[in-house]
Amino acid sequence: MRDMIPADWSEVERIHAAGIAGGNATFAEAPPSKAEFFASRIPGLSVVATDPQGAVWGWVAATPTSAREVYRGVLEHSVYVDPAAAGHGVGLGLLRELADRAGAAGYWTIQSAIFPENLASLALHDKAGFRRVGRRERIGRMGYGPFEGIWRDTILVELRL
Template identity: 55%
Template sequence: MPAGASSSSALILPLTAEHAAQVLAIYQAGIDEGNATFETTAPSWEAFDAAKLTEHRFAALDQDGAVLGWVAATKVSDRCAYAGVVEHSVYVHPAARGRGIASALLKALINSTEAAGIWTIQSGIFPENTASLAVHKRAGFRVIGTRERIGRHYGTWRDVLLIERRSSRIV
C-alpha cells in the first residue's frame, strides 16, 4: 500500500517525529505484554529515529490523527552483500487490534522495500505471539527456523522463530 493510502480503518503515512510519543507508547504497550520483544523499555525517540530507515517506516492513523500502529525497518548489516535485507518490527495499539492495521502496515512496508530493491524482510517472533505469526503468514512471510533458547527474558530462556518474506519481484 503506498504512503497516503488507507485501509478500511486507517490512513497509512510515513512515520515522522510528529508521531513519536504515540509510537513509543504503542511500543511500550507491546513490551509490557511480554511476548513482543526482548526489550524491557521503549527507546528514546532519538534512538528510535536513528535506528530506523526513514524510507521504510509507516504509521497507521485514525480519522482524528491518532496513531493506531506502526511498522519500521532497520538494516541487518553494512556489508554490501546484505544491502537487500532488512529486519522489521510492527506494533498495533491494543485497542486497534483485529482491524487489519498490521496487515495494512506490512503491505506499505513490502511496497516500499520492493520499490527500493530490497529482496528480503525478516524478523524474529516469540512462538507464543500467535497473532503476529498469523498476520505475517497472510503477508507472505514464512518461518525459516527456530533460534532455541536464544535469550533470557525476565529470567526465562526464550525461543525466537526467524521469519522472512522474499520478494517475488526482485530476483
C-alpha cells in the first residue's frame, strides 16, 4: 500500500474503466480526467495496492460528502480492484488502509453507495466492517451498458471510525 501519485494514473484509469464496463460499479459512463480525479480527491486518502514489481492491483480514494462544515468528518469513497487481482484480499487491504488514514486525519465516517447487484462489493464492505444503512430506490437512471435506461437502486454503507 502506498500513496497514489499522478504517475499511477494510466493503471488507475484502466482499473476504473474495467469496473465501469461491468455496469455495477458507478453511474459514471467513463473515468474522469486525470486532473478532475486528483483535484476532487482528499489529499492523503488516495491509495494504491501494488504487486512486488510495482504494478497497481487496485486503488481507493475519497471525496468530501458535503461542503457543509457539519459534515467535515464524513467522506465518500470508491474502491476498485483489477479483475486479475480479485479474490486476493486487495480490496480489504485498501479499505483497512483508508480507515486507518481517515481516522488519523480526524474523519469519523466513511460511506459509499453500492448497487445491490454488486454482490462482491457488498460482501467486501461487510467483511471490512461497514454496515448497511439503507436502500435508496430508483435513485438514478443508468445511461450506459447492460443496464442502460434502467432506474437503479443503491445500498448506502458506512463505517464509523
